[in-house]
Amino acid sequence: MPRPFPGVRPIGKPFWLMLPGVAWLLVFGLAPVAFMVAVSFWRSSIFGTTPDFVFDSYARIIEEPLYLDLIVKTLRMAALTTLLSLLVSYPLAWFLATRRGAWKAVWLVAVFVPFWISYVVRTFVWLPILGRNGLINQSLMALGITDAPVEWLLYNEGAVYVGLVYVYTLFMTLPIYLALGRIDPKLLEAAADLGARPWQTFRHVVLPLSWPGVLSGCIMVFLLAVSAYVTPRLLGGTSGIMLGNMIASQFLSNNNWAMGAALSVTLVGIVGALLLVTGRWIGIAEVFTGGKK
Amino acid sequence: MAAEAVAVSIRKVGKRFGNVAALDDVSLDIRRGEFFSLLGPSGCGKTTLLRSIGGFEAPTEGDILIEGRSVLHLAPYERPTNMIFQHLALFPHLGVRENVGFGLRMKGADRAASARRVEEALRLVRLEDYGERRVDQLSGGQRQRVAMARALVNDPAVLLLDEPLGALDLQLRLQMQEELRRLQRQLGATFVFVTHDQGEAMAMSDRIAVMNAGRLQQVGTPAEIYERPANRFVATFVGHANMIEARLTGRAAEGLAEAEGPAGLRLRGIAPPHGATDGGVLAVLRYEKLRILPHGADGEGIGATVVEKTYMGSSLRFACRTGAGATMTADTPNAMPQRDIGEGDMVRLAWSPEDVVLLTD
CATH class of the missing domain: 3.40.50.300 (P-loop containing nucleotide triphosphate hydrolases)
Known part of the structure; x- marks a missing residue:
């Protein structure tokens, strides 16, 4: 390989330049995970959690249907949230990507501004909307559609979907919007020229070319939803509880760190395995390489 | 059709x-x-x-x-x-x-x-x-x-x-x-x-x-x-041509017309359609249709001096000034006898009336 700067003597490969990045990964990435894995093998009793190497917590997860059921339910809720987000986001991303001129900026800002607000606050706003005396119930009663407030709007699984989709939808919209924006409009004309009706153009050109955006959006939303804590806590009541709430209560109220850690490790393991399996099937490599093979 | x-x-x-x-x-x-x-x-x-x-x-x-x-x-x-x-x-x-x-x-x-x-x-x-x-x-x-x-x-x-x-x-x-x-x-x-x-x-x-x-x-x-x-527009966009502003002076035989260019230059060319017999016309003469001859040649054409000679590989381009002061450009193959003509040389310029197109717009 020719030297980029003739006359400048190379001083060996400067591995030390990698140091900050590697240090960051070790301290903030690997160390906490390693610690969590270690804690999941500790022994817990009514007196608290003590360092050890036992499989008690994992055994309980497998033996007690309470945990397994909650894991399955959490995965199901995350999957459904992802699907709902996709259904909301694709048309929204398409709308944004096809705007032109000054209005495009206006629409983009309109979509993105709410996300400058903390997601906790954005979750809270559903309380006065869905609540017993909330906006929807007031409207329904004012219009004479119902006589009494509808009780099932809040504090159940459905309300959690509303909150999660609303809070995380942008993580789906953004990558799809970017992928759509990269599609050369001439390709749509070429498809039409070759006899493709609009839906065929969508099916055979737009969808495949935006697929990497769809995948990264789905992965993002799924990962966020599967570890949701605030939204089910605020909107879900007892029936809308998710694994994140269970893990938090192990640490905060049950004082059972080992169990909390074991549940976390289990979730990470399952999600990682899911990503690996589906990755083979849908070409996940493209998501992380920007669509280049 | x-x-x-x-x-x-x-x-x-x-x-x-x-x-x-x-x-x-x-x-x-x-x-x-x-x-x-x-x-x-x-x-x-x-x-x-x-x-x-x-x-x-x-x-x-x-x-x-x-x-x-x-x-x-x-x-x-x-x-x-x-x-x-x-x-x-x-x-x-x-x-x-x-x-x-x-x-x-x-x-x-x-x-x-x-x-x-x-x-x-x-x-x-x-x-x-x-x-x-x-x-x-x-x-x-x-x-x-x-x-x-x-x-x-x-x-x-x-x-x-x-x-x-x-x-x-x-x-x-x-x-x-x-x-x-x-x-x-x-x-x-x-x-x-x-x-x-x-x-x-x-x-x-x-x-x-x-x-x-x-x-x-x-x-x-x-x-x-x-x-x-x-x-x-077509004359300028397609190919290169001498464009000479002229006035129609009369009709000649076989669809030709007479015109007078600047400094008394007499032109004969293909008459414009619609039967116009007077008024301004544009005389179009392609560079390569303008023949450039060494000075000693027979009395054909008009006298001119080479102002600029451009070498273009397969062809040569001569910009000439006529005795009456008009500028005309000729393209010739890069061959004898034109190859030896240089800047400042006296030459004769000749063309056929069928190669001149008179345009009213």
């Missing part, structure tokens, strides 16, 4: 963007099996016209007929046309074979028959061994061929070409010109080719329509366009 020989009929087509007319009252017929070029500078409306035929622009006035049927109400996917786009617009997520087969697949053609036709089309453009490639693994010329095959496999009534050779370097460009011409002859297909390159239009076309500022300037064979430009 018999109606059944017309592939595309453009009738009084206009296209307005606000106050700007991209197309203004354009009418022309493109014959079946013809290589027809739309030639003009950028922004002249040639691409707008082509896209109107393909269905990507809607004219605001007039009508477009393909094979005798008005197509204005048809979407691009319903029209019997196929386009080769300026930047080809190959589908990056599909391989060569899938790109070529896209049109057949969209129309739900029989799989086995489609596969056969795709192979046939690939053979036609000499890419039979490249079906499995991804389009980003192809060279510029190969990508061109894929675009051609992708359009031609659908057997369009009219093939529309939007400056597809614009991005290629000169050698490849000449090669692809030949290739396009070969395909068109072989298939007997109707090609409508948009270009701003007059040489390309000349070399490839059966007929050319010259456009400027949304208006049709002239329609004719390359020879007609070159030898008998209809107006000042």
Whole structure:
């Protein structure tokens, strides 16, 4: 390989330049995970959690249907949230990507501004909307559609979907919007020229070319939803509880760190395995390489 | 022209963007099996016209007929046309074979028959061994061929070409010109080719329509366009010519007319149509139709001095000043005896009246 700067003597490969990045990964990435894995093998009793190497917590997860059921339910809720987000986001991303001129900026800002607000606050706003005396119930009663407030709007699984989709939808919209924006409009004309009706153009050109955006959006939303804590806590009541709430209560109220850690490790393991399996099937490599093979 | 020989009929087509007319009252017929070029500078409306035929622009006035049927109400996917786009617009997520087969697949053609036709089309453009490639693994010329095959496999009534050779370097460009011409002859297909390159239009076309500022300037064979430009724009846009402002002084025999140029220069040339016998005219004389002779030659032509000699490889260009002070330019082959003429030399300039075209606008 020719030297980029003739006359400048190379001083060996400067591995030390990698140091900050590697240090960051070790301290903030690997160390906490390693610690969590270690804690999941500790022994817990009514007196608290003590360092050890036992499989008690994992055994309980497998033996007690309470945990397994909650894991399955959490995965199901995350999957459904992802699907709902996709259904909301694709048309929204398409709308944004096809705007032109000054209005495009206006629409983009309109979509993105709410996300400058903390997601906790954005979750809270559903309380006065869905609540017993909330906006929807007031409207329904004012219009004479119902006589009494509808009780099932809040504090159940459905309300959690509303909150999660609303809070995380942008993580789906953004990558799809970017992928759509990269599609050369001439390709749509070429498809039409070759006899493709609009839906065929969508099916055979737009969808495949935006697929990497769809995948990264789905992965993002799924990962966020599967570890949701605030939204089910605020909107879900007892029936809308998710694994994140269970893990938090192990640490905060049950004082059972080992169990909390074991549940976390289990979730990470399952999600990682899911990503690996589906990755083979849908070409996940493209998501992380920007669509280049 | 018999109606059944017309592939595309453009009738009084206009296209307005606000106050700007991209197309203004354009009418022309493109014959079946013809290589027809739309030639003009950028922004002249040639691409707008082509896209109107393909269905990507809607004219605001007039009508477009393909094979005798008005197509204005048809979407691009319903029209019997196929386009080769300026930047080809190959589908990056599909391989060569899938790109070529896209049109057949969209129309739900029989799989086995489609596969056969795709192979046939690939053979036609000499890419039979490249079906499995991804389009980003192809060279510029190969990508061109894929675009051609992708359009031609659908057997369009009219093939529309939007400056597809614009991005290629000169050698490849000449090669692809030949290739396009070969395909068109072989298939007997109707090609409508948009270009701003007059040489390309000349070399490839059966007929050319010259456009400027949304208006049709002239329609004719390359020879007609070159030898008998209809107006000042065509005369300047196509080839190089001496343009001499003159006044008509009278008619002469065999469709010729007399005119007087600056400093008493007497000109005889092909009379303008519409029988004008006086008024201002523009005398157009192509550089290479002006003969330049060494001073000692016989008394033919008028005396002049060489002001500037430009070496252009296969030809030489002499800018001369006549005794009366007019400037005239002559192109000659780079050969004897003109090769030895130098700047400052006295020469004689001669031309035939049949090579001078007198234009009233």
